[in-house]
Amino acid sequence: MKVMCWIRNLKYQIALLVLLSLCSCSTALHLKPASHMIHESTRKQQQQIAPPSPVELPSRPTNQPIVGSFISKIDVNHLAIWLKNLTLFPDRYYQSQNGVRAAQWIENAIQSLPVPSDAKLTTKLVHHRDILQPSVIARYESKIPTTLKGIVITGSHFDTYAKNSPQGVGGPNPAADDCASGSAAVFEALRVLTTNGFIPGRPIEFHWYAGEEEGLYGSLDIANTYAAKGIEVLSYLNLDQSGYVKPGTRPEVGIYTDYTTSAATKFLSSIVSTYSGLPQVGSQVCGYACTDNASWFLAGYNTAMAFESQDGNSFPHNDEVHSDGSPLDTLNLINMTHVSAFAKITTGFVVELSLTNTSSKEK
Numbered sequence: 123m124k125v126m127c128w129i130r131n132l133k134y135q136i137a138l139l140v141l142l143s144l145c146s147c148s149t150a151l152h153l154k155p156a157s158h159m160i161h162e163s164t165r166k167q168q169q170q171i172a173p174p175s176p177v178e179l180p181s182r183p184t185n186q187p188i189v190g191s192f193i194s195k196i197d198v199n200h201l202a203i204w205l206k207n208l209t210l211f212p213d214r215y216y217q218s219q220n221g222v223r224a225a226q227w228i229e230n231a232i233q234s235l236p237v238p239s240d241a242k243l244t245t246k247l248v249h250h251r252d253i254l255q256p257s258v259i260a261r262y263e264s265k266i267p268t269t270l271k272g273i274v275i276t277g278s279h280f281d282t283y284a285k286n287s288p289q290g291v292g293g294p295n296p297a298a299d300d301c302a303s304g305s306a307a308v309f310e311a312l313r314v315l316t317t318n319g320f321i322p323g324r325p326i327e328f329h330w331y332a333g334e335e336e337g338l339y340g341s342l343d344i345a346n347t348y349a350a351k352g353i354e355v356l357s358y359l360n361l362d363q364s365g366y367v368k369p370g371t372r373p374e375v376g377i378y379t380d381y382t383t384s385a386a387t388k389f390l391s392s393i394v395s396t397y398s399g400l401p402q403v404g405s406q407v408c409g410y411a412c413t414d415n416a417s418w419f420l421a422g423y424n425t426a427m428a429f430e431s432q433d434g435n436s437f438p439h440n441d442e443v444h445s446d447g448s449p450l451d452t453l454n455l456i457n458m459t460h461v462s463a464f465a466k467i468t469t470g471f472v473v474e475l476s477l478t479n480t481s482s483k484e485k
């Protein structure tokens with residue numbers, strides 16, 4: 123997510139604006155058709171999508187001893203090495219071979235994780251129409267049958283933006299904060315769970331999206347595919363920038379409330395209070411579909427979004443050195459402890475929803 127993405131994702135914004143001017147949409151329900159319009163405008167058309175019914179979410183955590191035991195295993199050093207490794211690709215642009223290699227590297231990292239014998243970890247690269255870079259999906263599930271329905275998903279994008287080259291080959295960009303940081307927090311959550319023997323109730327999916335910067339390519343494709351297949355998702359948790367603490371400001375978690383559902387946002391808020399050790403600032407808004415949580419929201423799913431700060435304190439620019447002297451998005455500006463707080467939030471969110479015994483509101 124960037125300050126610039128309004129301009130960058132112009133096609134996407136236009137679709138949204140057209141939609142908003144056609145109807146005065148104020149609820150999630152009314153916004154649903156946006157997924158069709160946006161999808162049709164950004165890619166070739168796909169068939170009409172019937173989003174699954176909303177699912178009831180718990181209002182607060184109920185598995186604190188279990189979650190706490192995994193959160194205590196989150197390892198800042200491991201997370202920092204993984205994050206750094208991801209920034210070593212010269213770029214992770216959606217139309218470059220480096221962007222493809224980064225996806226393969228993430229998949230290999232997942233495949234090298236130890237997995238308990240009662241669980242199964244599978245990965246796949248998801249290829250998208252029109253772009254070179256695939257998204258990466260890891261699915262972690264129990265081998266023991268369960269009556270719990272649906273799945274839980276968390277994700278972040280791992281691609282990078284390249285100035286002046288929306289269709290070009292990309293340019294150097296470590297994109298440490300945007301979004302190696304969110305990618306690393308998602309990976310660390312997966313790592314502590316498989317490495318320390320967590321057996322999911324519901325399956326948990328961990329997603330790393332391609333092509334976010336240029337129009338949410340990966341997440342739109344995947345969210346719309348899941349909706350078209352009627353896959354029941356309790357909630358999606360999006361991470362974007364997760365590692366910058368503006369000098370002189372209080373470290374905190376920003377909770378976004380547009381393009382998210384209130385049940386998921388309320389639940390996320392209680393997860394942040396219980397597990398992150400950081401204060402939170404609610405009611406943050408982007409004003410447009412600026413990151414991957416929007417894809418899941420527009421496809422009709424519960425979504426929530428945790429961000430590195432309140433809006434005004436996030437990383438100033440990330441693609442280049444600007445004329446105002448703002449820095450490139452490099453590793454040295456990342457606060458690894460801050461990123462690990464987002465790994466805690468992600469772990470809490472997915473473990474709680476994997477285990478909670480809630481019944482879905484059937485159609």
Ligand SMILES: *[C@@H]1O[C@H](CO)[C@@H](O)[C@H](O)[C@H]1NC(C)=O
Binds near residue numbers: 200203204207231
């Ligand atoms: C990071 O890269 C180094 C050097 O290639 C490698 O030895 C290490 O295993 C990698 N670590 C992780 C966590 O990916």
Ligand SMILES: *[C@@H]1O[C@H](CO)[C@@H](O)[C@H](O)[C@H]1NC(C)=O
Binds near residue numbers: 417
């Ligand atoms: C998603 O991200 C955007 C960008 O941060 C934010 O404004 C919005 O509130 C978040 N929620 C969703 C579901 O899009």
Ligand SMILES: *[C@@H]1O[C@H](CO)[C@@H](O)[C@H](O)[C@H]1NC(C)=O
Binds near residue numbers: 463
């Ligand atoms: C890094 O982040 C942690 C957790 O948010 C915070 O406690 C610490 O003060 C931050 N350090 C700096 C230098 O901002």
Ligand SMILES: *[C@@H]1O[C@H](CO)[C@@H](O)[C@H](O)[C@H]1NC(C)=O
Binds near residue numbers: 268269
């Ligand atoms: C969930 O709750 C129902 C009703 O209380 C119960 O019958 C079922 O066994 C529970 N499922 C699990 C996996 O705990």
